Amino acid sequence: MNDYSFIFLKGSKVLKKTTKPKYKQIIDAAVVVIAENGYHQSQVSRIAKQAGVADGTIYLYFKNKEDILVSLFHEKMGEFIEKIEAEIAGKTSAAEKLLTLVEKHFELLSADHHLAIVTQLELRQSNKELRHRINEVLKGYLRTIETIIQFGKENGEFNPNLDVRLARQMIFGSIDETATTWVMNEQKYDLSALAKDVHALLVNGCGKTRQ
Amino acid sequence: MNDYSFIFLKGSKVLKKTTKPKYKQIIDAAVVVIAENGYHQSQVSRIAKQAGVADGTIYLYFKNKEDILVSLFHEKMGEFIEKIEAEIAGKTSAAEKLLTLVEKHFELLSADHHLAIVTQLELRQSNKELRHRINEVLKGYLRTIETIIQFGKENGEFNPNLDVRLARQMIFGSIDETATTWVMNEQKYDLSALAKDVHALLVNGCGKTRQ
Amino acid sequence: MNDYSFIFLKGSKVLKKTTKPKYKQIIDAAVVVIAENGYHQSQVSRIAKQAGVADGTIYLYFKNKEDILVSLFHEKMGEFIEKIEAEIAGKTSAAEKLLTLVEKHFELLSADHHLAIVTQLELRQSNKELRHRINEVLKGYLRTIETIIQFGKENGEFNPNLDVRLARQMIFGSIDETATTWVMNEQKYDLSALAKDVHALLVNGCGKTRQ
């Protein structure tokens, strides 16, 4: 699990080689510790231990404990959005873009069970101020969704009278609720398999009303 | 606001008269304190003070602090479901039932700003175990939603192939996300006014796919 | 040493009787702990233990650790000044008043070795802000000295051109330096025995210059 540090002998010299910079090392450790022990049982010293550094070292890279969490979300959400946007760019219809988004969203969560627990459950235990900071990060993702909706409205795929904000809340709310339910059920079933059906509901919802 | 305790003079005697049993008194106090100070600033002593009782008295009515929160949710959610089900019963179509549910849901949150903050934001800061217990309470509501969906499938209003669970997640997720966004925006706009549009998205989503 | 709490059996009941209020109990414990371990080795938990209370109890009576120290000084210095002023009041000449002050000052320090260490050495290790607060308390004593000087100037005992402030600094500085030297020498000699000679130096210093 601690894939970030090796001790090996070369001739008569002991080398300690760290493949990841400590910053990432600590964030990855935080994901594991928070996922396994819960937000409130994740003492700084525990994260430090998991990261294989001293307690004090944490404070060379993060202002305080809360800063670890915001950074964690920033870092991971950043990758998240990046990957999703890259995939979406290649799709031509709003429906396809949305399908890609849902599929990728579920796929990325499925790929990292620890991260799934942290983002769907543990990070929401933070206080109001921290949650506002996390929401700032989230905004990038919400804008991506709104861009798809707008695109769909303009090319005639979606109802032209759609309230973009409400539609975005439906889309994100549905995806998020589905993911949270999956995590609370201990990820027992295949989340990715639900993508198509969830997508159908969403596209249907955004589509033109039948007369 | 503190409608549960009166101090008044009668002759030369000071009487303290409590109209509600202490149990409800404490729960109402908890809603106010948590809404105004946030989950983590809501010490038992603060709730006791707001309720006008001694710290120790809390423990005559609740097992521990967590029990106040679960009871709070139980109590309030109970009323919530009761009121909504009463209204729904009178409606004949699934679409109408769903509209009533969304309208009532938004209306009840709008009517009690403190409760809205507590259920949408503060209670989610609780730990995993507490959240599981809160989810137990929530299940009654989720079942109500599923009953409507099933009804719609059976009477031909909704797509007969609808995955009830996924549809429920879309419906609850959309309503919840809309409510949370409204609370995080400090309840600045009229939530109830959104009910119709949200309902349209949901019904559309559950409806028969256009060929 | 812990003369403040008794446990005794009466019939079949265990009574815990506290003769001093906890506030004083804690202050007295602080004097002992600080004197014996030094200011920086006097953790709150150590003071609590010495006082026979729980750590948390300290915070029912004091805002924080610093508050213990200021309160300690306030309390003890208050008694100090009170006792000295009571004795001085009965004296008719400035020289007598000053002798009483020096004698009493040395006597009170000699009577409480722990307090002597705390006031002469340990309390001076506090930071600038705390020292300013302590100085506020000290001002009462300094004013008492200035009142004696003024009295002596007016009744012709002292040089009428005396700068009251400088004379006060000489008097307090001499007394304080003598006491500090005595404490730093581990109180090995009789401080009170020096009172007469110190007094002679001071009165001589304040007296009319010989032509």
Added chain:
Amino acid sequence: MNDYSFIFLKGSKVLKKTTKPKYKQIIDAAVVVIAENGYHQSQVSRIAKQAGVADGTIYLYFKNKEDILVSLFHEKMGEFIEKIEAEIAGKTSAAEKLLTLVEKHFELLSADHHLAIVTQLELRQSNKELRHRINEVLKGYLRTIETIIQFGKENGEFNPNLDVRLARQMIFGSIDETATTWVMNEQKYDLSALAKDVHALLVNGCGKTRQ
């Protein structure tokens, strides 16, 4: 202010030239940092930064943090005593010697505001053991004062029955208290101007008792 390090260009090379040995550089930095930030805010890293060296470098010149302080006092007090003794040597009477000492003492403190703060206030916050070591350094100065008193006793200027130790405590205590009061009043008035009057009080105090 940072007169100890120059950065200048010579040809195309950047040279860092240090005119003082690092030892003095660090001590001077410590005086500035302690005076400006207070004893407890003067972390080793801060002193290193002010001195323009790495944290680790400090430990090439000083055993530990405490050693910086003792060395600081040693160094500065050494100069102090040297200068004062040089001036005193030229004076013929005890009174004149004492006047020179007081004048010079006040003058030297006035000339270096940072040093004044450090010696009168900040260094006293050190713990008992450090203060004992500082006192060792101070002894040289106290002996100088005692020598003057002895001289005065022997040549008939002072009371032949004078207790040298007590007289020294009065003299040092008065000077020190006057200086400390001046520093605590933020050096707002002219300390040197007080030398004559303080001296008069001291000489008067040591002088022969009037009939």
Added chain:
DNA sequence: CATGAATGAGAGTTCATTCAT
């Protein structure tokens, strides 16, 4: 039933010092 003083376990953060480079 009701009180509220007392409890005491628990954790984030700082900073003097080290040592591999």
Added chain:
DNA sequence: GATGAATGAACTCTCATTCAT
């Protein structure tokens, strides 16, 4: 000699819960 990233021990204060009255 010089560096500065890393270390890890140490300590104040909070607050849910108890229990004698």
